[in-house]
Amino acid sequence: xxxxxxxxxxxxxxxxxxxxxxxxxxxxxxxxxxxxxxxxxxxxxxxxxxxxxxxxxxxxxxxxxxxxxxxxxxxxxxxxxxxxxxxxxxxxxxxxxxxxxxxxxxxxxxxxxxxxxxxxxxxxxxxxxxxxxxxxxxxxxxxxxx
Amino acid sequence: xxxxxxxxxxxxxxxxxxxxxxxxxxxxxxxxxxxxxxxxxxxxxxxxxxxxxxxxxxxxxxxxxxxxxxxxxxxxxxxxxxxxxxxxxxxxxxxxxxxxxxxxxxxxxxxxxxxxxxxxxxxxxxxxxxxxxxxxxxxxxxxxxxxxxxxxxxxxxxxxxxxxxxxxxxxx
Numbered sequence: 001x002x003x004x005x006x007x008x009x010x011x012x013x014x015x016x017x018x019x020x021x022x023x024x025x026x027x028x029x030x031x032x033x034x035x036x037x038x039x040x041x042x043x044x045x046x047x048x049x050x051x052x053x054x055x056x057x058x059x060x061x062x063x064x065x066x067x068x069x070x071x072x073x074x075x076x077x078x079x080x081x082x083x084x085x086x087x088x089x090x091x092x093x094x095x096x097x098x099x100x101x102x103x104x105x106x107x108x109x110x111x112x113x114x115x116x117x118x119x120x121x122x123x124x125x126x127x128x129x130x131x132x133x134x135x136x137x138x139x140x141x142x143x144x145x146x
Numbered sequence: 147x148x149x150x151x152x153x154x155x156x157x158x159x160x161x162x163x164x165x166x167x168x169x170x171x172x173x174x175x176x177x178x179x180x181x182x183x184x185x186x187x188x189x190x191x192x193x194x195x196x197x198x199x200x201x202x203x204x205x206x207x208x209x210x211x212x213x214x215x216x217x218x219x220x221x222x223x224x225x226x227x228x229x230x231x232x233x234x235x236x237x238x239x240x241x242x243x244x245x246x247x248x249x250x251x252x253x254x255x256x257x258x259x260x261x262x263x264x265x266x267x268x269x270x271x272x273x274x275x276x277x278x279x280x281x282x283x284x285x286x287x288x289x290x291x292x293x294x295x296x297x298x299x300x301x302x303x304x305x306x307x308x309x310x311x312x313x314x315x316x317x318x
Contacts, residue, residue, distance in 0.1 A: 016203045047173075055215070063211070087260070
């Protein structure tokens with residue numbers, strides 16, 4: 001697979017994010033406007049001790065990270081991205097013991113805003129555990145004055 | 147016949163023990179380092195700054211996912227607290243029976259919509275939740291978080307939560 005030219009910069013940035021490292025999130029794929037990442041199952045991230053299901057907050061962080069990377073990989077988005085709005089539906093509990101994989105698609109950008117859709121799955125790919133819709137901003141590259 | 151009011155230490159001990167049991171039972175709350183302060187029935191979530199919470203090392207700023215998680219945790223604990231408060235005060239719930247292994251079931255998140263107002267600075271953050279609707283099947287909770295200035299929240303959210311099965315009432 002040919003890597004998106006922006007992928008290298010996104011990878012370098014992600015390698016320096018402490019929260020991404022703390023959750024053990026790894027990048028699986030970066031292509032034009034698309035990112036895929038996996039977060040391994042970790043007992044530290046459990047939200048319901050009775051069932052061992054990971055907390056929605058950890059899934060939010062995975063979806064937010066993956067969405068930010070998808071924006072970063074969009075050819076018209078430049079500079080650093082920041083989340084303005086993230087709406088998440090928790091569709092079903094993730095299976096305890098299984099890694100969660102998120103896929104985000106930045107499907108449109110304007111001059112300074114980017115729109116994303118994302119889903120998160122465990123090993124059962126027939127129904128996502130969560131889905132997200134988000135809006136991001138990015139710093140436009142400095143324009144040369146005419 | 148009027149009952150003598152309970153000694154203040156008994157009341158505080160009961161309430162703090164119930165809150166502690168609810169929070170300590172959740173590994174992810176410990177992972178983020180969140181704890182709660184209580185004034186009567188009002189709870190404030192506190193997220194002490196820690197390097198592992200950073201999502202943008204260049205600014206630096208808290209991770210947007212951590213902010214969302216802090217709001218979600220505060221909303222769930224706030225909602226649970228409002229649900230168990232009545233049972234606790236009426237003596238239907240004994241806080242000494244609560245432990246991380248034996249907790250009241252927490253509400254489950256259906257959805258959360260997070261509005262990021264400004265970047266989270268690398269310092270302590272605080273959050274409070276308000277239950278706007280609490281029905282038999284679901285609740286709607288508003289929650290906001292701030293840092294140095296209470297009037298300038300850095301994020302706010304509305305979430306919907308399924309209600310766990312209520313504690314059985316006497317005679318039921």
